[in-house]
Amino acid sequence: MAELLVEQIRPGLNVRGVFALKSKRLLPYREAPGHFLAVTLVDRTGEVEGRLWEGAEEAGARLKVGDIVAVEAQAVAYNGVVQLCIDSIVKENGQIDPARFIPSAEGLEEAKVKLQQLIDSLTNTYLKALLSLLFSNPDFYQAFCLVPAAAQYHHAMLGGLLVHSVGVAAAADGIARDYPQADRDLLVTGALLHDIGKVYEYRCRGAIEQTDEGRLLGHIVSGALLLDRYIARVSDFPEDLRLKLLHILISHHGRYEWQSPKRPKFLEAALLHQLDLLDAQADMFSRAAAGREDKDSPWTGWVKGLDRCVYCR
Incomplete structure (x- = not known):
């Protein structure tokens, strides 16, 4: 049987x-x-x-x-x-x-290739060295490619963190062409790093579970601590660049009521917050439409994460 x-x-x-x-x-x-x-x-x-x-x-x-x-x-x-x-x-x-119990994100292999392409594209030697150091850690890289980006609302599947982070970074790469006053390398690096604390916030077995560290600290605090440890390992990393990267990470939720310790206070941080929200909402709208129970209706039921019904026609 x-x-x-x-x-x-x-x-x-x-x-x-x-x-x-x-x-x-x-x-x-x-x-x-x-x-x-x-x-x-x-x-x-x-x-x-x-x-x-x-x-x-x-x-x-x-x-x-x-x-x-x-x-x-x-x-x-x-x-x-x-x-x-x-x-x-x-x-x-x-x-x-975990793949028997939790759906996997689509396009994981393509996202891994795109991740490396984005790192290779950087011209700022400090940022490139930082990302290369972090993603060459096999334990971190394996977790980054496995855990979800959220437990429920967006990219809530195996590999969701990788797909979401690369999606935000690709959007950052594109929008930097329209806003040449923005530091493209800083914006792309911030996009790849903004949710790294989720490797400590979630674990996956039969379901997506929040860890004790996730409950007590949250991914913003865990991510900032992890990022600062790796910055310290890059020789002569500029202090102003360190502060900007840490600010991008801790302000990416954008609002105090969304558990952001700080609101964005310079252009790249503000852009990153909007791009993060854009990628998350695009996933929620798409999945709501694809997963609606009544395929004959152009409307979904109430979508909790979006606080509305979604029109699908």
Whole structure:
């Protein structure tokens, strides 16, 4: 019996698969003593409800939300939707591939090539040396290419940070031609660096999770600390350039109410904030339109991150 993804499950199938445990509830039987376990199981293709009728108390005690679980079950139709009648559910302790549970961004290999092209294009030797040093760290580079740019709203998928950062940097490269008074190398470098703290803010297993550091410090603080450590490793790095880079990073959210410690105070910082917002919103609008449930309607439902419905025609 092959392992199935959620999108492959149909009523009548015997199901074996590995899923992330999104939720669990121990509920009482309506007309008999005892409890059953109601769970929501997810992978990168969707989610499915499941019910464990025997051994519910024991399973509910040993499993926790976020666990990766191996499940054997029968798929049935209940109230018009697929539901799993679970025979066994156990925690999976082997090697976990996050790509089974979290969708991956498109164009990752192209984004890696574009990242290197942008670094190679810099003429400022200090900025080029800084980026080369940072991205030559294999642990950092692997994390930068893996983690999402957000947990929910934009580029919330594996590789999302890479795609978003390169997208903002490519836009920065383009807009610098229209605003020649801006320092193109500073703007492109700031774009590539603005979210680097997210390598410490998120971890990915069965879902996108926020780390303790992410909760306590946030990616702006973590990113500024990381950036300053690497600047210190570049010989004779100019102090005014250091301050500008750090300001770009800590001001890129643009507003105090958006958890930005500072508002942008020079042109490149102001441009970076707008380009970051532009790339994030372009992704949210595009994904809202592509993911709308009623394909016959030109309107999506309410999109929380945009605080509106989206017109798709």
